[in-house]
Amino acid sequence: SVNRAIIESFERGLINSTTLMANMPGFDDAVHLAFKHNLTNQIGAHLVVTEGTPLTEEIKSIDFLFKGIDRFKKKRHSLVYLKKDYQNLIFNEVANQIEKIPSNNIRITHIDTHHHVHEIYLITNIILDLQKKYKIPSIRILNNLEQSPRLYKNLYRKLMNNYIKRKHANYSDVFGNQSDFLLKLKEDPTLIAKKNIEIMVHPDYNSYGKLIDKAGDHEFDFKFLESLKINLDQNETHCTRM
Numbered sequence: 001s002v003n004r005a006i007i008e009s010f011e012r013g014l015i016n017s018t019t020l021m022a023n024m025p026g027f028d029d030a031v032h033l034a035f036k037h038n039l040t041n042q043i044g045a046h047l048v049v050t051e052g053t054p055l056t057e058e059i060k061s062i063d064f065l066f067k068g069i070d071r072f073k074k075k076r077h078s079l080v081y082l083k084k085d086y087q088n089l090i091f092n093e094v095a096n097q098i099e100k101i102p103s104n105n106i107r108i109t110h111i112d113t114h115h116h117v118h119e120i121y122l123i124t125n126i127i128l129d130l131q132k133k134y135k136i137p138s139i140r141i142l143n144n145l146e147q148s149p150r151l152y153k154n155l156y157r158k159l160m161n162n163y164i165k166r167k168h169a170n171y172s173d174v175f176g177n178q179s180d181f182l183l184k185l186k187e188d189p190t191l192i193a194k195k196n197i198e199i200m201v202h203p204d205y206n207s208y209g210k211l212i213d214k215a216g217d218h219e220f221d222f223k224f225l226e227s228l229k230i231n232l233d234q235n236e237t238h239c240t241r242m
């Protein structure tokens with residue numbers, strides 16, 4: 001349903017790019033749809049180390065990352081402190097995920113990560129190394145539209161975004177979800193004209209068959225994108241996965 005919702009979002013002009021998870025069951029279907037709808041130049045890599053089945057066997061030796069035999073746990077905090085051997089295993093896993101996409105004749109336009117794991121410094125550096133190795137144009141910055149009540153979190157995001165920008169790896173100046181964007185736009189209506197923006201959406205269908213942006217337990221529609229008539233040549237609007 002997510003794959004179909006993303007295709008509809010493209011057809012309605014609500015998004016202009018998506019990212020693909022190479023280790024998930026919907027991969028082959030997504031590749032088929034990408035070619036069918038001529039979207040192969042609008043797809044990035046959505047790298048995963050917190051869900052689904054790994055592509056490499058060796059990474060399963062990191063016991064605390066796995067649930068059962070071969071399923072990643074949804075435990076992002078486990079990635080904060082990793083010894084060098086574990087970092088190498090994660091590097092090899094995400095490298096395999098990256099390589100699987102062009103092996104299916106899709107050129108990777110950018111990188112982001114599932115559950116935003118590249119917000120973690122160790123993972124950021126792994127992703128930056130892979131971006132350089134595979135000559136991928138850019139990676140996602142950290143959410144700088146949301147203002148957290150925790151000052152240290154805002155400061156950390158700012159420092160990390162400056163780090164990514166110093167590496168000339170960012171593809172946007174501003175990133176956040178729909179609600180973050182709408183709040184910021186109320187404060188500064190000129191935001192669209194001044195910045196290159198990524199709005200993260202997760203297209204899917206609700207129980208009534210209506211196209212929605214599904215954010216956890218919350219549902220949003222796409223009316224604001226349609227009403228703003230965003231010029232997609234100047235402003236980036238991405239969904240997170242396909």
